[in-house]
Amino acid sequence: MKCTKLAGVIILIAIAAVMASACGGGGSTSTNPKPTAVASSNISKPSPAVLLVNATTAGVLDNYYAILNITAKNEGADGIVIVVGSITQAGQTQRNEIPVYLTSGSAQTVKLVFPLKWKGGDWTPTVETEIP
Numbered sequence: 001m002k003c004t005k006l007a008g009v010i011i012l013i014a015i016a017a018v019m020a021s022a023c024g025g026g027g028s029t030s031t032n033p034k035p036t037a038v039a040s041s042n043i044s045k046p047s048p049a050v051l052l053v054n055a056t057t058a059g060v061l062d063n064y065y066a067i068l069n070i071t072a073k074n075e076g077a078d079g080i081v082i083v084v085g086s087i088t089q090a091g092q093t094q095r096n097e098i099p100v101y102l103t104s105g106s107a108q109t110v111k112l113v114f115p116l117k118w119k120g121g122d123w124t125p126t127v128e129t130e131i132p
Contacts, residue, residue, distance in 0.1 A: 044076065044077035045076055045077055045079065045131055046074050046076045046077055046078070046079035046080070046081050046102060046131055047074065047075040047076030047077075048072050048073065048074050048075075048076075048081040048083075048102065048129035048131070049072065049073050049075060049129065050070060050071070050072055050083075050127050050128065050129060051071045051072065051073050051107060052069075052070070052071040052109075053068060053069070053070050053071075053125060053127050054068070054069040054070075055067070055068050055069075055125045056069075057116075062117065064115070064116045064117065065113055065114060065115055065116060066087045066113075066114040066116050066123055066125070067111060067112070067113050067114075068085045068087075068111070068112045068113075068114070068125055068127065069109055069110075069111050070083055070085060070109065070110050070111075070112065070127050071107055071108070071109045072100065072102065072107065072108060072109075072110070072129055073102075073105075073106070073107040074102035074103065074104060074105065074106055074107075075104075075105070076104065077104055078101075078102070078103045078104050079101070079102070079131070080099050080100065080101050080102075080132060081099070081100055081102055081129050081130065081131060081132075082097050082098070082099050082100075082129065082130040082131075082132060083097065083098050083099075083100055083110055083112070083127070083129055084096075084097040084127070084128050084129070084130060085097070085112040085114075085125065085126070085127045086125070086126045086127075087114045087116065087123050087124070087125055087126075088123065088124045088126070089116060089121070089122075089123035089124070090121060094114050094116075096112045096113075096114060097112075097130075098110050098112060099132070
């Protein structure tokens with residue numbers, strides 16, 4: 001009887017040891033890789049370019065508008081670009097912008113409208129793109 005009790009205790013201790021090691025409680029090794037930093041120059045970003053600006057006017061006197069139809073193309077990764085347009089007339093500049101989501105290789109035309117008061121002379125449009 002004494003031998004069977006002793007054998008039973010030894011078997012229980014062996015089973016407990018096997019179960020503890022199977023649950024991962026027996027080691028301190030880590031299987032998670034360390035995170036690595038990515039240099040900002042390696043991150044894919046949109047690369048927008050302005051292909052075309054079609055500037056027109058509409059209206060008369062107090063209801064006079066400059067309208068810019070702008071075609072922008074993305075040569076980089078998918079993402080949001082900001083199309084910024086401005087109109088300069090008689091030394092004063094008005095600025096307007098619109099965010100646009102462009103997939104890689106796609107082009108899109110957006111419209112910016114500027115209310116103007118007729119001051120005589122020419123007005124000058126300027127368009128550029130920015131990455132937020």
